Amino acid sequence: LAGGASFFWAWERSGKAARCVRHWASFSQMDTRYVWSEDGRVTVHNADGSQEMYVHDQRARLVQRIDPDGAQHFKSYDEKGRLTVEQDPLGAVTAYQYDEAGRLVALFPGDDEP
Numbered sequence: 001l002a003g004g005a006s007f008f009w010a011w012e013r014s015g016k017a018a019r020c021v022r023h024w025a026s027f028s029q030m031d032t033r034y035v036w037s038e039d040g041r042v043t044v045h046n047a048d049g050s051q052e053m054y055v056h057d058q059r060a061r062l063v064q065r066i067d068p069d070g071a072q073h074f075k076s077y078d079e080k081g082r083l084t085v086e087q088d089p090l091g092a093v094t095a096y097q098y099d100e101a102g103r104l105v106a107l108f109p110g111d112d113e114p
């Protein structure tokens with residue numbers, strides 16, 4: 001990149017099973033490590049000492065995210081893999097509706113949305 005920053009990745013496994021275990025840069029503020037579990041969880045260890053967790057279902061879809069402060073986000077999908085519901089850490093729910101062709105036709109924002 002302009003300015004001389006370099007970015008690096010370390011991987012384990014190969015092919016479709018490949019996954020990043022570390023991402024870092026030529027500057028010290030960026031050094032992230034990823035710990036993968038067999039049950040679909042990825043714990044992200046950030047350079048500042050904070051941690052985040054991402055939980056995936058059997059189809060590798062993100063179903064939960066836990067922020068460094070412990071706030072939890074949830075996602076649900078239909079049988080076709082389309083996002084149908086998101087819940088934010090305050091409990092606000094956003095729903096998504098699709099037509100037969102799979103196009104998003106309605107979005108129902110959570111109560112705290114404008």
